[in-house]
Amino acid sequence: MKSHQVTIKDIAKILGISASTVSRALKDHPDISFETKKKVKELAEELKYKPNAIALSLQSNKSHIIGIIVPQIVHHFFSTVISGIEEYAGEKAYNIIITQSNENPEKEISNCRTLLSGRVDGMIVSRTKDTENFDHFRNVLGTGTPIVFFDRTCHGIKTDKVVIDDYKAAYEATEYLIKTGCRNLLHFSGPENLKITSKRMWGFADALKKNHFPFNEDLIIKADSFEEGRKMIFKLHKENKLPDGLFTVNDMTAAGAMSALNELKIKIPEEISVFGFTNGAISKITSPSLSTVEQNGHLMGYTAAEILINKIENETHEVLTKILPTKLIIRNSTRHL
Amino acid sequence: MKSHQVTIKDIAKILGISASTVSRALKDHPDISFETKKKVKELAEELKYKPNAIALSLQSNKSHIIGIIVPQIVHHFFSTVISGIEEYAGEKAYNIIITQSNENPEKEISNCRTLLSGRVDGMIVSRTKDTENFDHFRNVLGTGTPIVFFDRTCHGIKTDKVVIDDYKAAYEATEYLIKTGCRNLLHFSGPENLKITSKRMWGFADALKKNHFPFNEDLIIKADSFEEGRKMIFKLHKENKLPDGLFTVNDMTAAGAMSALNELKIKIPEEISVFGFTNGAISKITSPSLSTVEQNGHLMGYTAAEILINKIENETHEVLTKILPTKLIIRNSTRHL
DNA sequence: ATAAATATCGCAATCGTTTGCGAATTCGTT
DNA sequence: AACGAATTCGCAAACGATTGCGATATTTAT
Known part of the structure; x- marks a missing residue:
């Protein structure tokens, strides 16, 4: 052929x-x-x-390819990050190879193997929710292939990271709810072993404490998907425990909650304010539009690629954690100041 | 390092x-x-x-890499397709390299060059809205690198395609609106030079005609994004020209229309039914949830990868167009039968 | 015992490109 | 005229793996 x-x-x-x-x-x-x-x-x-790029690679032992591992390509946030990586990589004449773990640690391990034998020059990774053993990443680093983690990082591995200040962002979002009159707050949270979700939780908790609100663990409820957000609202409604301010770990959960609230004819934000996290595509689409934390995925990917390619080409060994700024996007699911 | x-x-x-x-x-x-x-x-x-995969590639003149060109990774439909490609490719031990054209024909041309010199074994492509000259694709084919197009195909190029029957799906969706009592229909359409959008338009038009509804070109309105959908609804409302049934070229446009309708306190589906297209992530999130045409992106990607890899490995020369089935997803933005 | 068959392994070329070193030619200088 | 310098180019090795063919060594058959 x-x-x-x-x-x-x-x-x-x-x-x-x-x-x-x-x-x-x-x-x-x-x-x-x-x-x-x-x-x-x-x-x-x-x-x-x-x-012939292949012949050049063989010669130079450089493939000019960056390997990516994300839980799901389809997830809006991750595809935004990928898009950012692609942009910077393109500028520097690198290609990207994408793999997805599907939130499965086994698949993540095999992805590492695949990318390693594909001789990628470096990797950009956001780990699975359930990854607990990081040996496969250590193996990669052991071959001299640098890794940059983003968003979901790995504790105890000495490597570069690009993250946002989840704690601060959550703190600010919570405080916004308080300032706009909410007195009865709740937080829908994600899995505890993910640093980003626990940080968002602590930001929420500390904002309450600093503002002299009572805090106990009942204010943290496990719900991190559209379906769970919906269910939990119905449950709270039945138990007559609905708050007047809700901060969720991500936009999807907020959307689920709002979907249920709309069905229950509970007015947003008059009766209950809802604050999301991520500023994904859906946050503009919900009714009413969703106030949320902007987490610039594109910039995150771009920055991760910058750090990685710099490390590849200059062979620096310093390890840095880049914290990207966030900001509150106020729309119509919360009251105004 | x-x-x-x-x-x-x-x-x-x-x-x-x-x-x-x-x-x-x-x-x-x-x-x-x-x-x-x-x-x-x-x-x-x-x-x-x-x-060493690179050494093997040099030897065999096969890279075991599939190149992908899509307008935008971030777009939910495309990332779904990519996910399907990734799955089948993974099964067959192929890697995928992803590039995005950003709806820019120039970028698409340079993407072709990039992938060619990356020595990909084949390409899977959905073209830009504005691509009018297909020479860069002909060049690729000229090097013996097979291409499979999906969704947005190129007229006049002899190569494999994976599509859905846009005409039939649009026809069925429109007929559903008619059967559920809509008498005053409108279609929000996309750019005319895209085959898929014009097919959806003809499906809409023919369904009207077959059901003895008057049809003229005023029933086709250009609007194919969230913003435009919103604007157009406000405009129609001001002119007192709102329909009682709306079929849109994609889900985003439908979401925009519904967002405006909600603001105008116009009841969906009591006063106006809305039918989308694609069954993207947002269709479950809108209020009310959106009736739409399921366009199985994952299957589309999977199928495209199947065809491509088969062509790569068996060097067949037959050219086939695979038409994937669609089905109507009835949710709450339309009345029930 | 000798030829033939078998088992086991190494040499060298190949894929496409790069690069140090040496060779050949031309030019300039005295 | 003769010698050194400069110009211009080719040879061959290298990157890592594969593979046809040839080279031993061992075993079997006659």
Whole structure:
């Protein structure tokens, strides 16, 4: 099928010179005469010669490929990050190979293997919710392949990270709810072993404490999906325990909660304010539109790629954690100041 | 940085045998004695030897990489398709390299170049809305690299396609609106040079005609995003031209329309039914939840990968167009039968 | 015992490109 | 005229793995 792609040897043969001369001519090596260069370049142009990236990789031991592992490509936040990675990588002439773990630690391990044997120059990773053993990442680092984690990082591994200040953002969101008159707050939270969700939880808790609100663990409820958000609202409603302010671990959960509240004819934000997290695509679509924390996924990906490629090309060994700024996006699911 | 990855030569040197023997031992070549095989395999295991994919590629002229070009990774439908591609590719030990054109034909051309010089074995593509010249795709095909188009295909290029029957799906959706009592229908449409949107439009038009409804071009309105959907509803409302049934070219547009209708306190579906297209993530989130056409992106990607890899490995030359089934998803933005 | 068959392994070329080093040619200088 | 310098280019090795073929060594058959 594959018809023969033009190689440097083809050009050499046609011109009756050696392959080395062609190679040097194409990259303006001073040893080559102007005339030879001209002939070579013209023919290369005519035959649409493209250097064989694979041969170059073999030579240089660099593939110019970045491997990515995310839980799900379909998830809006992750695809935003990927898009950011792709942008910076493109600028630097890197390609990206994407794999997804589907929140399955086993798959994550096999993804590492795949990318390693694909000889990627580095990896950008957001781990599974359930990843507890990090040996596969240590193996990768052991081969000299750098990793940059984003969003969901791994505790106890010495490597670069790009995150946001989940604690601070949650604190601010909670305080906004308080300032706009909410007196009875609740937080829908995610799995505890994820640092980002526990940080958001602590931000919520500390904001309450600082503002002299009573706090106990009943104010933290496990719910981190559209369905669970819905269910939990119905449950709270039945038990007559609905709050007047709700801060959720992500936008989807908020959307689920709002969907239930709408069905119950409970007015948002008059009777209950809802604050999400992530500023995903859905936050503009909900009724009413959702106040949320902007977590700039594109920038996160872009930054991760920047750090990684810099590490690849300059072989620096310093380990840094980059904290990206967040900001509150106030829409119509919360009252105004 | 990159510490030396163990190669076949390392194993050979340690064991005092030749590289060729190691190579054959690892793949159970009958020429090699049992003892030698055992020694080689044990050492390979111990040193965590992984064959160098790049060297293999150079040898076989196969990279085991599939290149993907989509307008936007972030778009839910496309990321669903990518996820499907990734799944089948993973099963067949292929990697995927993803590029996005950002709806920019220039970028699409450069993406083709990038993937070509990355020596991908084949490509899966959904083109830009504005791509009018297809020469870059013809160039790719000219190098013997097969392409499978999905969703947005290219007219006049002889290559495989995976699509849905947009016409039929639109026809059925429209007919559903009619059957549930809508008498005054409108269609929010996309750019005309995209086959999929014009097919959806014709499906809408023919359903009207078949049901003896008057049809004229005023029933087709250009609006294919959340914002435009919103604006157009407000405009129609001001002009007192709101329909009692709305079929949109995609879910986002429907969501925008519903957002405006909600603000105008117009009841869905009592006063106006809304029918979307795609069954994206947002269709469950809208208030009320959106009736829509299921366009199985995951299956589309999976199928495209199947066709492509089959073509790569078996070097078949037949060109086929696979039409995937759709079905109506009836939720709460339309009345029931 | 000798030829033939078998078992086991190494040499070298190959994939496409790069690069140090040496070779050949031309030019300039005295 | 002769010698050194400069110009221009080719040879060959290297990257890691595969594979046809040839080279031993061992065993079997006659």
